Amino acid sequence: MFINRERIENAMRSLTKMIVVDDDKDILTIIQYCLEGMSEISIKYCQTAQEAIQEALVFLPDLMLVDVMMPGMDGIAMVEAMRLMPSLANIPVVFVTAKIQKEEIDSYFKLGVADVITKPFDPIGLPETIQKIWLKINRTKEELKDVK
Amino acid sequence: MLNKLIEEYRSSFKEKYALLESHIQDLQKEFDENKLQDLKRNVHKIAGSAGSYGFSALSKTCKEFENLLLQDLEAVKEKKTFVLNFEKYREFMVQIKSGMDLN
Numbered sequence: 001m002f003i004n005r006e007r008i009e010n011a012m013r014s015l016t017k018m019i020v021v022d023d024d025k026d027i028l029t030i031i032q033y034c035l036e037g038m039s040e041i042s043i044k045y046c047q048t049a050q051e052a053i054q055e056a057l058v059f060l061p062d063l064m065l066v067d068v069m070m071p072g073m074d075g076i077a078m079v080e081a082m083r084l085m086p087s088l089a090n091i092p093v094v095f096v097t098a099k100i101q102k103e104e105i106d107s108y109f110k111l112g113v114a115d116v117i118t119k120p121f122d123p124i125g126l127p128e129t130i131q132k133i134w135l136k137i138n139r140t141k142e143e144l145k146d147v148k
Numbered sequence: 149m150l151n152k153l154i155e156e157y158r159s160s161f162k163e164k165y166a167l168l169e170s171h172i173q174d175l176q177k178e179f180d181e182n183k184l185q186d187l188k189r190n191v192h193k194i195a196g197s198a199g200s201y202g203f204s205a206l207s208k209t210c211k212e213f214e215n216l217l218l219q220d221l222e223a224v225k226e227k228k229t230f231v232l233n234f235e236k237y238r239e240f241m242v243q244i245k246s247g248m249d250l251n
Contacts, residue, residue, distance in 0.1 A: 026157060026197040033153055069192060098196040098211065120199020120207050123150065 011138040012131060015062050018043045021052035022067035022096065034126040049078035056088050063134060068097035079111055092137050096121070157201045161248045164194055172237055181224060188217040206247035213240040
């Protein structure tokens with residue numbers, strides 16, 4: 001398959017800000033360790049959906065990694081709330097979750113999430129997974145532009 | 149660095165195990181749906197985190213335990229039973245303990 005390296009590099013340069021939200025500190029710790037190498041991306045870590053929304057309103061991330069099962073507002077309610085906020089409505093969300101029954105995955109995509117990362121995940125491979133997802137999001141955006 | 153994180157996870161695991169144990173003991177004393185939810189949530193957390201720290205067997209055990217708890221919760225909600233599978237819970241706790249060498 002032909003890969004347009006310049007296009008990929010440009011796409012990756014457009015990922016500069018990210019928010020990760022998970023109520024499990026152990027998960028945040030390992031994600032933080034895994035993403036340390038992605039120094040070109042500024043990343044905020046939050047432990048609740050409410051905190052992540054407040055942070056997102058100021059930080060305006062390019063991408064959000066969101067746990068589904070959190071006490072209080074869960075990932076699904078968080079995405080529903082974001083979709084009602086003009087400045088957050090179009091931010092791509094990736095669910096990071098162990099809840100991966102087929103009907104659950106279907107409902108996530110119906111909700112409009114960009115992708116799903118399954119827990120447990122391979123910590124070493126996480127940056128590459130995020131890159132692939134970001135490229136997929138960009139490809140979709142460009143295809144939509146072409147249609148318009 | 150990753151090894152250090154794994155060791156920290158391993159050493160903090162006693163607290164996670166003790167939390168599960170206290171939820172089960174509380175439930176044995178008195179049934180409380182919220183306590184059962186807490187137990188399920190904490191087992192779910194370990195299922196998600198343990199595998200990411202390399203403890204795959206432990207993660208799998210917790211996933212199975214979580215499924216059992218989910219079934220029990222549904223049975224309780226549908227008022228089919230208020231009798232929980234404590235014997236099975238104990239079996240899972242033994243597996244969790246040995247999965248992290250807490251013996």
